[in-house]
Amino acid sequence: xxxxxxxxxxxxDFTFSNSPAAIRRxxxxxxxxxxxxxVNIEPHTTGPEGSxxxxxxxIDEHYVSEMRDRxxxxxxxxxxxxxLPHMMMAQWDMLELVMMSMARxxxxxxxxxxxxxxxxxxxxxxxxxxxxxxxxxxxLPYEPMEYIGRQVQGDFSIQxxxxxxxxxxxxxxxxxxxxxxxxxxxxxxFEWHGPxxxxxxxxxxxxxxxxxxxxxISNPVRRLNWTMTINPRLDTSPENYHKxxxxxxxxxxxNVGQKVHLRVEMQGLFRLPRSNAILFSIRGYLLSLDQLVxxxxxxxxxxxVLKTLPEELIGYKGLSRYRDTTIEWLSKYDDGAPTxxxxxxx
Amino acid sequence: MSGSLLRRVRVAExxxxxNRIKRFRLVDIDNAPLSEFSGGSxxxxxxxxxxxxxxxxxxxxxxxxxxxxxxxxxxxxxNDSRGGSKFMHDAVSVGSExxxxxxxxxxxxxxxxxxxxxxxxxxxxxxxxxMMNELDALxxxxxxxxxVRSLEEGAYCKYLQSRYGSRxxxxxxxxxxxxxxxxxLGSQRLGTHMYVCGPKPMIDWALQTxxxxxxxxxxxxxxxxxxxxxxxxFVVKLAKSGREIEVRGHQSILEALEEHGVDAPFLCRGGAxxxxxxxxxxxxxxxxxxxHFLTEAERVSGKKIxxxxxxxxxxxxxxxx
Amino acid sequence: MTISTLKxxxxxxxxxxxxxxxxxxxxxxKAGAEAVxxxxxRADDTFAKRSTVIVAEGTTDxxxxxxxxxxxxxxxxxxxxxxxxxxRLREFLKDAPxxxxxxxxxxxxxxxxxxxxxxxxxxxxxxxxxxxRGSLKRRVQCVHCKGFTENVTTNPVTCSHCxxxxxxxxxxxxxxxxxxxxxxxxxxxxxxxxTEALYQ
Ligand SMILES: Cc1cc2nc3c(=O)[nH]c(=O)nc-3n(C[C@H](O)[C@H](O)[C@H](O)COP(=O)(O)OP(=O)(O)OC[C@H]3O[C@@H](n4cnc5c(N)ncnc54)[C@H](O)[C@@H]3O)c2cc1C
Ligand code: FES
Numbered sequence: 118x119x120x121x122x123x124x125x126x127x128x129x130d131f132t133f134s135n136s137p138a139a140i141r142r143x144x145x146x147x148x149x150x151x152x153x154x155x156v157n158i159e160p161h162t163t164g165p166e167g168s169x170x171x172x173x174x175x176i177d178e179h180y181v182s183e184m185r186d187r188x189x190x191x192x193x194x195x196x197x198x199x200x201l202p203h204m205m206m207a208q209w210d211m212l213e214l215v216m217m218s219m220a221r222x223x224x225x226x227x228x229x230x231x232x233x234x235x236x237x238x239x240x241x242x243x244x245x246x247x248x249x250x251x252x253x254x255x256x257l258p259y260e261p262m263e264y265i266g267r268q269v270q271g272d273f274s275i276q277x278x279x280x281x282x283x284x285x286x287x288x289x290x291x292x293x294x295x296x297x298x299x300x301x302x303x304x305x306x307f308e309w310h311g312p313x314x315x316x317x318x319x320x321x322x323x324x325x326x327x328x329x330x331x332x333x334i335s336n337p338v339r340r341l342n343w344t345m346t347i348n349p350r351l352d353t354s355p356e357n358y359h360k361x362x363x364x365x366x367x368x369x370x371x372n373v374g375q376k377v378h379l380r381v382e383m384q385g386l387f388r389l390p391r392s393n394a395i396l397f398s399i400r401g402y403l404l405s406l407d408q409l410v411x412x413x414x415x416x417x418x419x420x421x422v423l424k425t426l427p428e429e430l431i432g433y434k435g436l437s438r439y440r441d442t443t444i445e446w447l448s449k450y451d452d453g454a455p456t457x458x459x460x461x462x463x
Numbered sequence: 464m465s466g467s468l469l470r471r472v473r474v475a476e477x478x479x480x481x482n483r484i485k486r487f488r489l490v491d492i493d494n495a496p497l498s499e500f501s502g503g504s505x506x507x508x509x510x511x512x513x514x515x516x517x518x519x520x521x522x523x524x525x526x527x528x529x530x531x532x533x534x535x536x537x538x539x540x541x542n543d544s545r546g547g548s549k550f551m552h553d554a555v556s557v558g559s560e561x562x563x564x565x566x567x568x569x570x571x572x573x574x575x576x577x578x579x580x581x582x583x584x585x586x587x588x589x590x591x592x593x594m595m596n597e598l599d600a601l602x603x604x605x606x607x608x609x610x611v612r613s614l615e616e617g618a619y620c621k622y623l624q625s626r627y628g629s630r631x632x633x634x635x636x637x638x639x640x641x642x643x644x645x646x647x648l649g650s651q652r653l654g655t656h657m658y659v660c661g662p663k664p665m666i667d668w669a670l671q672t673x674x675x676x677x678x679x680x681x682x683x684x685x686x687x688x689x690x691x692x693x694x695x696x697f698v699v700k701l702a703k704s705g706r707e708i709e710v711r712g713h714q715s716i717l718e719a720l721e722e723h724g725v726d727a728p729f730l731c732r733g734g735a736x737x738x739x740x741x742x743x744x745x746x747x748x749x750x751x752x753x754x755h756f757l758t759e760a761e762r763v764s765g766k767k768i769x770x771x772x773x774x775x776x777x778x779x780x781x782x783x784x
Numbered sequence: 785m786t787i788s789t790l791k792x793x794x795x796x797x798x799x800x801x802x803x804x805x806x807x808x809x810x811x812x813x814k815a816g817a818e819a820v821x822x823x824x825x826r827a828d829d830t831f832a833k834r835s836t837v838i839v840a841e842g843t844t845d846x847x848x849x850x851x852x853x854x855x856x857x858x859x860x861x862x863x864x865x866x867x868x869x870x871x872r873l874r875e876f877l878k879d880a881p882x883x884x885x886x887x888x889x890x891x892x893x894x895x896x897x898x899x900x901x902x903x904x905x906x907x908x909x910x911x912x913x914x915x916x917r918g919s920l921k922r923r924v925q926c927v928h929c930k931g932f933t934e935n936v937t938t939n940p941v942t943c944s945h946c947x948x949x950x951x952x953x954x955x956x957x958x959x960x961x962x963x964x965x966x967x968x969x970x971x972x973x974x975x976x977x978x979t980e981a982l983y984q
Contacts, residue, residue, distance in 0.1 A: 196930075203574035206601070279573055280681065280908075297927050303959040304792060311792030312955055322791075331736050334498045334565045336468060355927045355966055359948060362970025391527060393501035393568045438971060577906050651882045654906025677805035677883035679911030 120226070122181040122242055128189075133349035135408055139178055143404050144169050145412075145460040146341040146381050150421040152430070158328065161337035161385050169383060172222040173337065174215055174269055175400055181242050183270050183292075183351065190291040190352050191267070196299040197354070198263045200275070200287035207275045207287060208261040209252060210389035211396050215265045240268055262289055271400035274298070276306070278393055281330060285309050286394075292351035292401055294344045294380065295358070295435065313433065329386060332395060337387040344434045345443075346380045349403045368439035373446040374407035377439065379419065406446070412462040416450030423447065469509060469562040470497075475532060477557055481618040483539045484586065485552055486524075488532050492560065496530040500566035502597030503590045503686075506533065507732065509562040512550045516721070519547040519690070520733050523566060524592035528600075533563070536618055538586040546690070569735045570658070570686040572598060577654035579605040580647060582669050584661025588618060590686055591660065595627060606630050608647060610661070613637040644672045660686045689733050691715035691772050692753055698779040701725070702744045707779075716770040720784075727770060727784065734772035741770050747778030790954040796895060796914040801827035805885035808835040809876055810858075811869060811898045814843065815918025816890025821854050823887070832858045836876070840869020840894060870897050877905040889915040893923045893934065896961030909958060920983040924952050925962040932962060937983045940968045940976060949976050952983075 125132040135143070164170025169177075190197055200208055216238060220229035228239040234251040245268065249256040257264045266273055266289035274288035283306040290298040301309045306326045332338065346353055347364040368376050385398040410416035423436075423444050431437055457463055476488035491497055505522045521535040539552040555561070570590050572579055579598060581591045588609055598605045607627070611617025613635055623631045634640040648657065657678065659669040666685045673683045693713045699720070700707050710719040717739060720727045730738040734754030743750070743766055752762045754769035761767050768782070799819055802808070808831070812820050817839060824832045835858040839851060842864045852860050863869040877884075886907060888898035895916065899909045922936045931945025939952040943965060950965030957964070969975050 277574060278568075278571065279575070297964070299930070300925065300927060300955070300957050300960065300964055304957065308792035308956075311790040312953070327737055327740075331567070331730050331738050333468075333567065333730075334500070336565070355964075357928075359928055359967040359970045362967070363973075365971050390499040390566070391501055393504075393571050575906050575908075648882065653877060653880045653882060653884060655882050675804050677802060677807075677885060679885070679908065681908035681911045682882070 120176070120178055120180070123178050125179070125182045127182070127186045127349055127351040131348050131350070133179070133182070133403065135404060136178060140404065140408050140411060141462065142167060142169055142177075143402055143409075144341060144381050144383055145379075145415050145418075145462075146343045147418050147422050148458060148460050150418055150456060151425040152422045152427075158325070158338045158340045161339035161387075169400075169402065170339070173218045173385060173387070174222070174271070174398065175383070176219070176223055176226065176270060180270055184243060184267060186351050187267060187291045190354075191263075194356060197291050197356075198266065198289040199298060199302050200260060200262055201303065204262075204275060204277065204287040204392075204394070205254065205260075207277065207389055207392035207394035207396075208254075210392050210394065211273065211275060212261040212265045213251070214387060214389065214396065215269050219269065243268060262287055271398045273399070274397045275389070276329075276395040276397060278330065278395065282306060283326065283329060283395060290399075291354075293354055293399075294346075294382065294401075295353055295355055297355045299356070329395060332386060332388045334388045334390050337385055339383060339385045342382040342384055344380050344382075345436055346378045346403065347376050347439070349378055349405070351401070351403075365435065365438045368442050370442055370446060373439075373443055374410070375405055377406045377443050378403045379406070379409055406443070410447075410450045413450070414456050414463050416447060417452070417454065418456050420444060420447035420451040469564060472533070472561055472563050474555055474557055474559045474561065477555070480536060482615050483541065484536050484618045485539070486534060486536045486618075487551070487555065488534050489561065489563065490532045497533055498565055499530055500527050500593070501568050501571055502527055502594035503570035503572060504566035504568040504593065505570075505590070505731075506535070506566055507564040508535070508547070508551075509564075510547050510550050510555075512547075512554065517547040517550065518732055520688075520731055522570075522589035522593070524589050526596050527593050536586065536589050564730075567730060567736070569731060570594075570660070570684065572603075572658065573656045573684070575654075576656040576682075577604065578652060578656070579603060580651065580655060580657040581605060581607045582642065582644065582657060582659040582661070582665075583607065583609045584659075584665040585611060585616070586618070586688065587659075587661030587665070587686075588623075589660075591658070592619070594658070595623075599627065606632065606647075608632050608634070608642045608644070610634045610636065610640075610642050610665070644669060645676065648673055648676050648678065656682045656684065658684045658686075660688070663687055663689075686735070687733075687755065689753070689755075689772065691718075691732075691774075692751075694751065694774050695777050697775050697777050700779055700781040701784045702781050703784055710774065715772065716768075716774060716782075720770070725784065729771055732771045734769050737769075739769055739771045741768055742766065742783030743768050744781040744783055746775060746780040748776060750775055750780070790956075792956050793954045794892075794895075794914075794956055794958070796916040799823040799887055799889055799913050799915045801831050802885040802913070803827065803831060806834065806883035807880075808885050808887060809873065809880075810835055810837045810887040810889070811840055811873055811894065812837065812888070813839070813841040813866070813890035813894050813918065814847070816888070816894065816915065817851055817855070819889040819915045819917050820887075823889075824855065824858065829857060832856070835859070836861065838863060838869050838872050838876075840866050840872075841890075866894055866897055869894075870901050873898065873901055874904075877902065877907070880905075885913070886911070887913045890917055891919050891921055892916060893921065893961065896923065896956075896958070899958055900961040903958070922952065922983050923962045924950065924965040925957070925960050926950055926965045928967060932960075933965070936963075937981055938979050939982045940979060941965065 169175045216229050219227045230237040236251050238247045272290045276283040277286045288298045381402045383400045387396040471492040472489040475490045478486045480486045505520045507518045507520050510517045525534040537551045540548045620633045634642050708723050730736045737756045753772040837858050837860045840863045888895040895914050924933045924936045926943040929946035933944040940949050948967045951968040953964045955964045
């Protein structure tokens with residue numbers, strides 16, 4: 118599939134939108150008509166051709182514009198990218214995994230040539246060409262995680278494994294759903310999930326941690342997570358909450374379709390071989406409700422899911438101010454017809 | 464999700480490195496590159512001996528960055544061995560084919576440590592081989608204290624001394640030399656971590672010595688090469704399927720389930736990783752917990768069992784499977 | 785109190801003696817000193833003899849005398865503030881050998897500062913024995929301007945750097961030794977709930 122990269126914005130005039138093909142491949146996360154929290158982890162193996170699961174790191178039509186937005190965020194706030202000193206080996210692990218995958222899966226766009234530790238990387242969409250020595254950070258313009266992080270869609274954190282715990286000791290996070298890397302860096306698995314309601318009581322995180330501690334080399338896994346965002350804004354960080362928080366009060370029955378976006382994160386987890394760390398990729402997809410209801414099943418189902426969402430989650434995901442307006446708007450698209458199982462369009 | 468994907472390898476080299484220890488070099492069957500790994504990792508080797516299927520964990524010893532081959536060392540457990548190590552010594556030679564799992568690390572060096580003290584006894588040297596390789600490449604401060612019965616029984620003594628010089632200390636039991644652990648641990652700077660691998664009594668001794676010298680539990684780490692201890696036969700009942708399966712005296716529950724085609728989760732098969740944890744519905748008498756994973760409270764509760772290692776003396780146990 | 789449903793919120797199980805430690809370093813404030821006295825009363829004299837107590841809060845001469853007597857035979861040092869107390873702790877840790885056990889007793893900012901400093905010497909936070917005593921005041925970091933506001937006793941609180949009104953969350957960072965403060969009226973400026981004196 119030849120990609121045409123869109124020139125669009127995720128701030129100010131918000132020109133972002135999805136092409137019809139991008140709508141069809143949107144990873145709609147709800148497999149049934151009511152909301153259920155689950156760990157829903159599955160192997161991150163090759164998915165259907167053209168789907169967002171086809172490759173470990175999905176590159177789509179928003180690539181170039183998303184990378185431009187990331188550069189702007191890092192320019193304003195360099196603390197969105199941080200690595201504690203003992204994470205250097207894991208940073209190289211990540212760079213290797215991402216470069217190898219991108220060059221293998223998108224040979225028209227990226228090329229990696231390796232001659233021992235002499236590496237040559239070509240990124241055509243971003244017009245980058247770099248020769249460097251693998252393992253020697255002084256041969257790159259940034260540290261390895263930031264270098265490759267500026268060239269791959271999705272946020273990333275890297276977890277060190279010590280004492281049967283995972284410690285979030287590095288990350289590049291510029292489009293997070295309301296959590297602060299600068300605050301959370303150095304925390305363990307339970308701590309950085311601390312603010313998530315309900316799941317701790319259900320023992321979800323204990324089970325997930327045990328699973329991840331044993332995550333195998335070459336056997337990555339993935340899960341979907343979701344929230345909602347007003348305007349197609351990538352940088353919904355707590356750092357800038359005082360600037361974008363007002364957006365949540367701008368939703369009216371007339372503009373729900375353009376303003377309210379379903380935001381889905383495909384989270385991938387990879388064991389990094391040399392460092393024994395775990396790479397966590399958080400690949401976000403945005404879809405306006407206007408575009409979402411072009412798939413009738415999704416319009417029906419989202420209406421039903423939002424109606425059954427527990428109060429704690431409405432607060433945690435920040436939906437309180439516009440949930441009712443959104444449900445009212447969506448009800449026009451729910452004729453009560455049954456929906457098929459699974460998230461895909463009918 | 465039981466175990467991991469397996470890879471076929473061929474034995475490229477076998478060397479007798481000490482009286483009862485052989486080193487095996489394994490290459491991918493198609494000479495494809497193997498995964499890199501981290502210091503302290505092991506693989507599981509799947510062995511087909513007659514109609515028996517065995518999977519034993521062995522530590523990777525080579526350089527973590529060498530993707531052309533893996534190296535393991537196996538101690539022949541001689542009369543004690545009714546299983547895999549004897550098979551490796553007697554039936555595996557250059558050209559033999561085996562299946563292995565991807566590397567798994569349950570014994571990594573702590574990346575925040577300012578210094579690493581490695582304490583090895585006998586075959587317990589193996590995980591430290593790759594660990595030292597890694598620490599050396601990262602310019603980390605470490606020292607090895609390695610106790611062997613004699614120079615003939617001890618693997619890699621000369622090699623290690625020539626490679627790492629004064630950082631390696633070998634103690635020969637037949638010459639009355641003992642690891643002076645108290646003085647070693649007594650003079651370390653803050654932020655030092657100790658790692659011990661060897662026979663169980665040695666591990667217990669090292670952990671206790673560290674504790675008595677005021678070392679916090681967070682700074683000491685151990686790995687024990689345990690295999691499931693034998694016992695008497697008993698019966699496993701599966702609550703969900705209603706099946707009943709007999710576990711023989713020299714079998715673990717996990718092995719018995721596998722033999723009967725029941726797919727149960729596992730990874731390390733040594734009671735360390737926690738993957739095979741299984742709920743207990745009911746049980747005749749006490750569970751003999753042989754793992755290193757469950758907490759004391761969990762053991763006492765009798766509600767959980769690690770089926771790769773633990774068993775019951777007799778009678779039957781009903782599992783949530 | 786110091787109990788929360790949030791997992792990132794630290795808990796302080798209380799001081800207990802490590803009889804094997806060859807030296808004990810104990811950092812406390814005046815309220816925490818009571819916990820130290822109780823700790824010594826639960827251990828034998830040799831434990832106190834191996835202990836150095838840093839009182840990291842201004843004391844009158846008379847207070848100091850009383851404390852010295854109460855904590856004898858430990859070595860007791862007095863520091864005028866938390867900052868100087870932590871600087872003193874760092875001097876102790878700089879060349880210290882293994883076998884040292886660290887303790888902290890008092891307010892959360894004090895315990896947090898000890899844990900934070902110890903991390904620079906590769907001391908795992910779990911190996912530090914801690915007990916909360918006295919004020920519930922908090923150190924709060926503003927997630928927007930990153931400035932720290934000390935001795936916070938109310939929620940919400942005004943950021944002492946950028947002036948935003950912050951909701952104090954139970955979300956805690958050991959690295960920063962601070963709770964997180966997030967603008968409370970970002971969505972509707974001026975819509976601020978009543979201030980509660982939660983952390984007296
Ligand atoms: C993390 C880890 C790393 C290790 N690394 C190394 C290493 O580097 N080098 C090394 O030498 N060892 C290592 N070991 C130990 C190794 O895995 C084996 O336990 C050891 O080689 C002894 O195995 P064995 O098969 O010879 O003997 P046994 O312990 O007797 O048998 C092992 C297996 O055979 C089964 N078995 C035994 N007898 C019978 C019987 N009569 N009928 C049916 N089944 C039977 C047992 O249940 C078990 O599964 C490691 C262990 C662990 C947990
Ligand atoms: S398989 Fe690892 S504990 Fe049983």
